Amino acid sequence: MSVTFDAEQPPDRPIDLADSEALMEFVETYEDVLVEFYTDGCGVCASMEPVLSGVARAGVVVGTINPRDDPPLVDEYEIASVPTFVRFRDGEPIDRLAEGFVPGEQLQAFAQG
Known part of the structure; x- marks a missing residue:
């Protein structure tokens, strides 16, 4: 599936990114990107949805992906807990945050580095 x-x-x-192909296309299209790795049934991940929406409305390019839908992503991005936020620049991961719930201002500051 081409995106x-x-x-x-x-x-x-x-x-919402379906798989690693969509993730790669997404992070290579935009200079700075914030990606949330989440899983279905994760309460903290669900509580991040409105926060991520606010961060996106503030001008941050945001993607979300469930690594269980594409298991090699777990190892590739060293996802040990969810939600994990990975900041990409020019298609490469440059920073990560895996501290559970992150308030909007803190997440926006992290995303804008």
Whole structure:
């Protein structure tokens, strides 16, 4: 499944990414990206949804992905707990945050580095 993102029109909401192919396309399209690795049934992950929406509306490009849908992602990005937030720049992971619930201002500051 090919996914197309538009670098000229960054999304103003979190984008759900289906698999590693979509993740790679997403992080290579935009210069700075915040990706949440989550799992279904994770209460903290669910509580992050409105926070992520606010961060996206503030101008941060946000993607979400469930690594259980593409298991090699767990090892590739060393996902030991969820939610884990990984900051990408120019397609490469540059920072990570895995502290459970993260308030909006703190997450936005992390995403904007």
